[in-house]
Amino acid sequence: MVHNKRICFARRMNHFQDANATIARLYVLSPSREGAGQMAKPKSWKIPVAWVTLCVVWSSTWLAIKIGLRDLPPVSFVAIRFAIAIAILVLVSLGGAALLPKRRSDYVVLAFTGLLMFGLNYPLLFWGEKYVSSGLAAVLQASIPIFGMIFAHLLLPDEPMRWQRMLGATVALVGVALICGRLFDRTGMLAFFGGLGIVVGAASAALSNVILKRRAITLTPAMLAAWQMIFGVIPLLVLGFVVDGNPLYLHWTATAWFCLLYLAVIGSALTFLLLYWLLPRMTVTNLQTISLITPPGAVAFGWLLGGETFSMAFLVGSCFVLIGIWMIFRKIEEQPKVAAAPVKTVLPRA
Numbered sequence: 001m002v003h004n005k006r007i008c009f010a011r012r013m014n015h016f017q018d019a020n021a022t023i024a025r026l027y028v029l030s031p032s033r034e035g036a037g038q039m040a041k042p043k044s045w046k047i048p049v050a051w052v053t054l055c056v057v058w059s060s061t062w063l064a065i066k067i068g069l070r071d072l073p074p075v076s077f078v079a080i081r082f083a084i085a086i087a088i089l090v091l092v093s094l095g096g097a098a099l100l101p102k103r104r105s106d107y108v109v110l111a112f113t114g115l116l117m118f119g120l121n122y123p124l125l126f127w128g129e130k131y132v133s134s135g136l137a138a139v140l141q142a143s144i145p146i147f148g149m150i151f152a153h154l155l156l157p158d159e160p161m162r163w164q165r166m167l168g169a170t171v172a173l174v175g176v177a178l179i180c181g182r183l184f185d186r187t188g189m190l191a192f193f194g195g196l197g198i199v200v201g202a203a204s205a206a207l208s209n210v211i212l213k214r215r216a217i218t219l220t221p222a223m224l225a226a227w228q229m230i231f232g233v234i235p236l237l238v239l240g241f242v243v244d245g246n247p248l249y250l251h252w253t254a255t256a257w258f259c260l261l262y263l264a265v266i267g268s269a270l271t272f273l274l275l276y277w278l279l280p281r282m283t284v285t286n287l288q289t290i291s292l293i294t295p296p297g298a299v300a301f302g303w304l305l306g307g308e309t310f311s312m313a314f315l316v317g318s319c320f321v322l323i324g325i326w327m328i329f330r331k332i333e334e335q336p337k338v339a340a341a342p343v344k345t346v347l348p349r350a
Helices: 002-029 046-068 074-093 104-128 134-155 163-184 189-215 221-244 254-281 284-288 290-305 312-339
Strands: none
Touching (some): 046 134, 046 290, 074 221, 104 134, 163 312, 221 254
């Protein structure tokens, strides 16, 4: 009798262990589950490392654009940059990932978001940076999170607009205004329209990110970025040939080649791999705060390597930007703790 009880107890323990193993596999292998970040703690360091890498690289690309524009026209510069990036991303994906979207409707989404991100945002950014400093261009693109919060509120049910996020973004934009005010004192009408174009491009980039997250296309980050670039770059190649002429006869200096390759390989292929890897793992608002930390970094690169000058308004404005970023992250990180409380366990995650 005792022997039979021991056998039954052992079988129950085996079933219990099998069930636990199954649950563990589900949470570890499914990155979209809410508990994935908690179950896979050893991999949690990848998210902050990827985020910091994006901040550093995108802080440096502004100066690379400014220097490259001394020799290359903006439209052709953008088109060739992303043509090279497309080739790299496709090569990375060959033999190890699906190259084509599964649904026909995905092509429409990729085409629309690609035109917003690469066909509109980047040409406006490159053209605008001909007339404003690299630091100012980075500052103006810091408006992305504001547009992102509005679009996310309208299109993503699980990311409503919250006063904490808006307060942090407002503080950051006070810093943006301080920096802009100092720079606009020295500029004219072309600089004004250049800055306005950069802001319009920022809005289009924010809308692209939100639409892409809402759609949740099942492609690897490399091919997701590659398809967007393809749809956005094709019209730019045609426009560049018409406006700037044959790309073979552009002013190809050693500096132009360096800036082009740095922007294509590091500033495009690598960063967009990281960006779309982070997209399903962070909220749109959190992810787009990268645009708030790059202005101080871009100003620093411009001052150290590009000979750009700045006043105390730059330092004060940068401090406001960083404080605003801290406020946004602090408030968002507190939301899961509130949701985990016994009384509010049924509330959706912010």
